[in-house]
Amino acid sequence: MTFLENIYEAGVIGEGGAGFPTHIKYAASPRYLLINAAECEPLLHTDKYQMEIFYKEMLEAIQEAKNFLKAERAVLATKKKYQDLIALFEQEIRDKSYDIELFSMDNFYPAGDEQITIYEAFQKAVPAGGIPLQVDIVVSNIATMKSIYDAQKGLPVTEKYITVTGEVKEPKIIKVPIGITIAKCIEAVGGSTLDNYMVLTGGPMMGRFLTQEEAEIAVVRKTSGGIILIPKDHALVERGNKSLLAIKNETRAACIQCNFCTQYCPRYLIGHPLHPHKIMRAFGVNDVYDEKFAEAALCCECGICELFACPMNISPRIVNSFLKKELRKNGIKVEFQTGPALPERENRYVPIDRLLSRLDIRKYYDRGKPSYMEVTTDKVTIPLGQHIGKPATACVAVGDFVTKGQVIGEIEMKDMGARVHASITGRVTHVDHAVTIESERREEA
Template identity: 40%
Template sequence: MDREAILAAVEAAGVVGAGGAGFPTHVKLKTACEVLVVNGAECEPLLQVDHELLYHHLPVVLEGINAARRATGAKRVYLGVKGKHQALLQKLKKRLASRSWLEIVPLPDVYPIGDEHVLVYQVLGRRVPPRGIPLQVGAVVLNVETLYNIAKALAGECVTHTYVTVNGAVSQPGTWSVPVGTPIEEVVKAAQPLLEPGTWTVVSGGPMMGEVENDLSQPVTKTTKGLIVLPRDHAVVARLASKQTLLRWAYSVCCQCTMCTDLCPRYLLGHPLHPHRLMRALASGGPMEAETAAEALLCSECGVCDHYACFMGLSPRRVNQMLKAKLASGHSAARFSLEEVRPSFAESQVPAGRLVAHLKLARWNQPAPLQGILPAGARVAVPLKQHVGAPAACRVKVGDEVQEGTLLGCMSEGQLGAAVHSSIAGRVTAVADGMVFIERGGSNG
């Protein structure tokens, strides 16, 4: 298949970055690059999608890698996997030994090794500029599941399912292929929560960057990678849910110890981001200097500052989120200069095991083996926006009969976004709140 056919197939299938914000993959593949970096680092604790796909579906992922190479013109491919996964590394080395253009890179078990800026530096020794993208240093980074979906797209399969790890306080932790639009509650039930109803909640995403999801009727999307079941009174839940409280504390409590800056992954890479200065400026009560406030735009929101570094329980990350919202897009990346890598870079990275213990998650950090496809329930609610860009324009109406893979929404030519497809066969019962609601039944039920 030639380059144009690959791009067309990926766009038609609605492939987006599965491990992040959902950037449309066909757009990323249009850019020529020197190297392709495969992100198999599994950045967040307790999540295991990358590992399971590489171990059980390596031929499919490899097809996706080959297609991405052809589309981007990359001469070399680097596959980053944590060095602690010895069984997986042995399998990869055996299966990929004949491919001279592909290098397996064992990664340290630190957080946030899956962050694109950190990963590119660890793999290539190149530093992405502040607010920049890997392409600026000759690289395109793609997540393992994204490559899996690229391969499926070439076979004519749309993105109707997403792989999700369910872990935490459950008796059957695992990684399932879940129909997009499935209520979170149905996915969690498959893993059999250990706690009494009403005493647990779900963190959607990971314990560092995720959000507490109190409404379990909300749907799984293309970018949902983890659902972590935790007691309602768990420290991780309290911290993720206490946005306004943490902001109020920041105005008066910060002692300026600088730990949030000393351990900030972006600061360590040489980005001019100093969380403690932002906290100090906020506590002063006066107007914040524009140059100081603009540093918030460099924050990756990885959570090291609040979940790990701050012994007073404050959240520079939430402060940065607030400042970003106020600044919007008014500051250009050109105003930030890349500084030298900090001398403490190596020793200041956060060991994943220590982080899990610090978060009081060790007892819930269980293997989550691949469990296959989660049977679809009676209904799904498929969002028309599961990606960076504009929502897909709806192409169905109430009463329409659909099959798995039926196009529900698409983008206008030249518009940034991704197509959206039905994950089950049934009838459209509503189009509301930016979602298409589908129930099994009718002639397709």
């Protein structure tokens, strides 16, 4: 099988968050391959941990991907603070004579956002509303490269590494089967230090909140990377759960049009016509969400405007997220012009250190590097749509016995989607938009 077929067979998708099917992405012919290894969400150690363990496998996969894509350059973008790791990468690149360049960034947020990493590494801005391929670049997350390596050995994506931290007894990096519940992951690290808490899946800047009850049902997916427990009365929770009506009232009453949200917006700073302060001005006085809100489509929801920049605790990110849905619903699409990056952008980096204080999460950061453990479970519920595009179609039925690694969700290679595989061995007990498998040993004949 070819390099691309192996990726398709193994169900590899972008593990950095978006979940773009990798065999579709790699069907392009870019000049440059950029590997994003600059995990930027505070408190997450997932990519860093995997790089320390699998840097040789990852580099081999990067070189193979570069060869396959016939890319002129492959650039591995990481952070300057990963000095030990950079030394390991350099040594391996020398030893194996790989044609891979290393690029390192300061420890700021959102170094690791795809478009910001592209700008840092290549000094090119992806056109506003566009994709990296428009500047001849394909981007993959570093964890995806380990999955690509495994795929070439015939191993499908069935496990994830996750940082579990915050109000937990002991922060850990855990390796878990895909489809395990979030609650099981929390239980595996000894539970919470609190009786009542909220769960952030993802990082503190862009993560999604779950209640304890929701965490009993929500599962680890191919794109998962972090589970953070925080008190229910934490400012992040209050901010994240604010209703749109409350934000509108706050905007009317308190937005002083200081423009800080725009001045710190990383997309505005690379030349995209995104001006959150103008959006907020219009949002405060309008209830019809038409073309005048089109700029909101450019927002990557990084959260800098509301969690760092705004002095009045107003939430442009939540508003933009709402407006994006409204624009899609109303079929509003506008062509944007991209300007030059602003000269002051380098002075507007948001240092992670300041972010930790601003978000009031320093005490979790100060607990240091989490230790590692593997977690097993006797039941998984594996969603058939964990990626952008079309969900896979179940190819197993209730009562079937499946082994770990067996295909349970199929999709054709030409389709935008990814195959799904059993993450444990056992009996299929439920099939709908997800496949539930309960652990069972098959009796030897």
